[in-house]
Amino acid sequence: MFANKHKPLVCLRQQISNAHRSTAICHLPPRPSINQIKQAHAHIIVSGHAGDSGLMGHLIAFLSVSPTTSFDYCLSLYQTVRCPSVFVFNNMIRCFAKSNSPFESIVLYSYMQRSFVRPNKHTFTFLLQACSKALAIKEGIQVHAHVMRLGFQEDVFIRNALIHFYSACCRFECSKQVFNEDAQWRDIITWNSMLTAYVRDGQISVAVKMFGEMQVKDVISWSTMIMGYVQNGLLEEGLECFKQMRERGTRPNEAILVTILSASAQLGLLGQGRLIHSTIDSLNFPITVPLGTALIDMYAKCGCIELSKLIFNNMPEKDIWSWNVMICGLASHGHAREALALFESFLSEGFCPVNVTFVGVLNACSRAGLVSEGRHYYKLMMENYGIEPEMEHYGCMVDLLARAGCIVEAAKMIETMVLKPDPVLWATLLGACKIHGHVELGEKIGSRLIQLDPTHDGHYVQLAGIYAKARKWDDVIRVRRLMTARSTNKIAGWSLIEVQGRVHRFIAGDREHEYSPEIYKMLEMIGSRIAEAGYSPNISPVLHDIGEEEKENAIKEHSERLAIAFGMLVTEVGDCIRIVKNLRVCEDCHDVSKIISKVFLREIIVRDGSRFHHFKEGKCSCLNYW
Structure with a gap:
């Protein structure tokens, strides 16, 4: 029967051929296109078999597996069939399940019941697919009851469909109950369906345990586990799982x-990303649009924007997301003019920008202080493309205006925006008040932010920094004491460096690393050399109620300094040092990195919480604008 995806299609084709050798239906490929099916249909009409319900039923069967099923065409064929058999009903249910109206499958099954056509096991697999897509929990439970009543509960395909259905409807305990009912009736799809259910519910620890219990794992098992790790923020675990999969000899799929590649991009691990790229090449994977876009994103987020551009330019085909990733990548590296030129090329290619496109464009303007261009594209977004600003667009514009010194205009934008202002917007404005010395406005914004979120330590630190820069030490003490009294949640700063396939993580003042003594000796040597080159620590933002020497020590033990010192220890002379930092780099560390790049003839690339900094020959790519 054609509705059974596990029965060889050749048997059905032979049956059709034997019955109707004069027709073209037997020459259809396994998954024919709509046009191919219509050609066969036309041949049937011309040959005088248009009223043959059997042939119409087989056409519906081919439509049910066609990559592009036409809902209306399926329905028109079905309406020509007199007294539809279970075969016809099954394939129509399957067609509806694939369509944008999956609930019609349930309606058709109800009609099938009223027509006294007895369902078979294939009916329920297709019907449960429809219930999953439609999230029809009540109807799906009724289908489950029919399965039990008709004695199909031991069919492994139906059990798999039930597990998937309950998982899709977020009834994970029901999925678990079906899985545990009888261990005898399980196959690899059963295990994978349950594994997917746990991952979808965020029960990663349970999924890990189950994954370990699986005697047989296929590429879907590994894919589910890897995506589970990455989607739940366990990026390093996802990379380790991929490594284990390759060691087992399993060939990865594109997903x-x-x-x-996304995990490597988020962590900024160039070594891992390059390893995956070499795997793609060695396995002769074609650079499809999703794969090419992922490679562009990975190299951009790992600091290799030139490689991103190379892949982008060599891609045989690009979609809107390929362009968006490239525009955003150029923006994050401070290549504002290139990003804007690419956007104009994007438009000339006939693409229509979406929300994310303008996030990249406005971010490019913000990173380079291109105020007039930013205003132009912000207006273009709304007036020419009808895109209403979202929080990200407001964030880019507020950042652009505020850092360029247009503090009043930025504040007005926040106060008049349609959406409820995100505290991040006010925090951005507060940071700009510190840069431009707007103490009075900064005090108002800081107090407002503290009222909005009294547990966020960053607001107190920013406000204290404004007072410290203005040397208003009594106010610094007051804000710091208030922060302590309210037990704020401090975001710990960390820096990552990847060396020989291993990721090393540092926090400020870290002495837990295995090379800690050597790292601090290297820090002292670096300190001596840069002092000879004229470096003087910028300690003005540091708490005033500790000694000058303590202030200098507090700064020189920042996480990125430790990571740079470690990089100097373990890499070859002249090698580029790449650091990933979760917070914005401080002014003094920025100055130190520039001097180190000149004194030690090293290129240092830092991806901080804001952007990329390429330090080389005593200069930074951001031109001190970050």
Whole structure:
């Protein structure tokens, strides 16, 4: 029967051929296109068999597996069939399940019941697919009851469909109950369906345990586990899982490669990203649009914007997301003019920008202080493309205006925006008040932010920094004491560096690393050399109620300094040192990195919480604008 995806299609084709050798239906490929099916249909009409319900039923069967099923065409064929058999009903249910109206499958099944056509096991697999897509929990439970009543509960395909259905409807305990009912009736799809259910519910620890219990794992098992790790923020665990999969000899699929490239991109691990790229090449994977886009994103987020551009330019085909990723990548590296030129090329290619496109464009303007251009594109977004600003667009514009010194205009934008202002917007404005010395406005904004979120330590630190820069030490003490009294949640700063396939993480003042003594000796040597080159620590933002020497020590033990010192220890002379930092780099560390790049002839690339900094020959790519 054609409705059974596990029965060889050749048997059905032979049956059709034997019955109707004069027709073209037997020459259809396994998954024919709509046009191919219509050609066969036309041949049937011309040959005088238009009233043959059997042939119409087989056409519906081919439509049910066609990559592009036409809902209306399926329905028109079905309406020509007199007294539809279970075969016809099954394939129509399958067609509806694939369509944008999956609930019609349930309606058709109800009609099938009223027509006294007895369902078979294939009916329920297709019907449960429809219930999953439609999230029809009540109807799906009724279908489950029919399965039990008709004695199909031991069919492994139906059990798998039930597990998937309950998982899709977020009834994970029901999925678990079906899985545990009888261990005898399980296959690899059963295990994978349950594994997917746990991952979808965020029960990663349970999924890990189950994954370990699986005697047989296929590429779907590994894909589910890797995506589970990455989607739940366990990026390093996802990379380790990928490594284990390769050691077992399992060939990855495209979904795994895209996911694992995303993990490398988020962590900024160039070594891992390059390893995955070499895997793609060695396995002769074609650079499809999703894979090419993932590679562009990975190299951009790992500091290799030139490689991103190379891949982008060599892609045989690009979609809107390929362009968006490239525009955003150029923006994050401070290549504002290139990003804007690419956007104009994007438009000339006939693409229509979406929300994310303008986030990249406005971010490019913000990173380079291109105020007039930013205003132009912000207006273009709304007036020419009808895109209403979202929080990200407001964030870019507020950042652009505020850092360029247009503090009043930025504040007005926040106060008049349609959406409820995000505290991040006010925090951005507060940071700009510190840069431009707007103490009075900064005090108002800081107090407002503290009222909005009294547990966020960053607001107190920013406000204290404004007072410290203005040397208003009594106010610094007051804000710091208030922060302590309210037990704020401090975001710990960390820096990552990848060396020989291993990731090393540092926090400020870290002495837990295995090379800690050597790292601090290297810090002292670096300190001596840069002092000879004229470096003087910028300690003005540091708490005033500790000694000058303590202030200098507090700064020189920042996480990125430790990571740079470690990089100097373990890499070859002249090698580029790449650091990923979760917070914005401080002014003094920025100055130190520039001097180190000149004194030690090292290129240092830092991806902080704001952007990329390429330090080389005593200069930074951001031109001190970050």
